[in-house]
Amino acid sequence: xxxxxxxxxxxxxxxxxxxxxxxxxxxxxxxxxxxxxxxxxxxxxxxxxxxxxxxxxxxxxxxxxxxxxxxxxxxxxxxxxxxxxxxxxxxxxxxxxxxxxxxxxxxxxxxxxxxxxxxxxxxxxxxxxxxxxxxxxxxxxxxxxxxxxxxxxxxxxxxxxxxxxxxxxxxxxxxxxxxxxxxxxxxxxxxxxxxxxxxxxxxxxxxxxx
Numbered sequence: 275x276x277x278x279x280x281x282x283x284x285x286x287x288x289x290x291x292x293x294x295x296x297x298x299x300x301x302x303x304x305x306x307x308x309x310x311x312x313x314x315x316x317x318x319x320x321x322x323x324x325x326x327x328x329x330x331x332x333x334x335x336x337x338x339x340x341x342x343x344x345x346x347x348x349x350x351x352x353x354x355x356x357x358x359x360x361x362x363x364x365x366x367x368x369x370x371x372x373x374x375x376x377x378x379x380x381x382x383x384x385x386x387x388x389x390x391x392x393x394x395x396x397x398x399x400x401x402x403x404x405x406x407x408x409x410x411x412x413x414x415x416x417x418x419x420x421x422x423x424x425x426x427x428x429x430x431x432x433x434x435x436x437x438x439x440x441x442x443x444x445x446x447x448x449x450x451x452x453x454x455x456x457x458x459x460x461x462x463x464x465x466x467x468x469x470x471x472x473x474x475x476x477x478x479x480x481x482x483x484x
Contacts, residue, residue, distance in 0.1 A: 353434055353442075356476040359385060360444040360467040361429045363478045367394070368427030368450065368465075376401070387470055387479045424453045442469040442476070 346354065363385045370378040376398040383391060427450050436443040444467045451460045468480035 352476075353437060356442050356469050357432050357434055357444055359476055360446065360469065360478065361432055364446055364448060364465050364467060364481070365427050365429055367481070368448065369425060371424035371453075372422055373424075382478070385478050387472060387477045390477075390479050390481075421455050422453070423455075426451045440471045442471075443467070444469065 363382050366381045366385075367378055370376075379394055379398050383395075386394065427448050429446050429448050431447045433445045434442065435445050446465045446467065448463050448465060449460060450463050451458065464484040466480075466482045466484060467478055469476050470479040471477075
């Protein structure tokens with residue numbers, strides 16, 4: 275065999291060897307990238323090894339658990355109920371017009387104590403007493419010519435400032451919108467509501483507009 279033929283055979287063998295090794299490395303690299311993540315089963319405590327729990331991923335990132343819903347205590351529920359009652363009272367009692375015929379007062383009768391009811395219902399009772407047969411025509415005539423006046427009250431914040439077993443004080447901030455003779459105006463006004471507990475029920479016992 276000539277020298278040229280021997281050299282050709284040796285070079286061919288080396289080239290084939292290099293090509294084979296390259297193909298093997300490429301195949302192994304592809305197999306590694308396609309391998310799925312191995313999930314280590316957790317025991318009853320949630321541990322998966324090396325101190326990690328099922329809430330931890332391979333990158334070390336911790337997935338926080340959802341916060342448990344907080345159930346209000348009986349005292350917290352009672353305070354919330356009294357505060358909401360004050361809000362409803364202020365909005366209903368503070369919303370009225372010359373057309374509603376004291377409807378705002380009637381709607382809050384079950385919310386207030388007897389002493390407060392005697393105060394806020396006095397104008398309504400006096401009006402009813404004056405509407406006798408002899409004066410009814412003149413009063414109705416005057417009412418029909420009266421200009422419209424209306425007030426709408428909305429509570430924007432509340433704060434329970436004092437609390438005991440039988441009394442509570444709640445301060446509220448409101449927006450009040452007044453319509454008078456076709457002109458609408460709005461302003462902020464604070465209110466202080468005094469509450470009393472009567473027979474296990476909270477009632478409004480006083481209201482002061484500040």
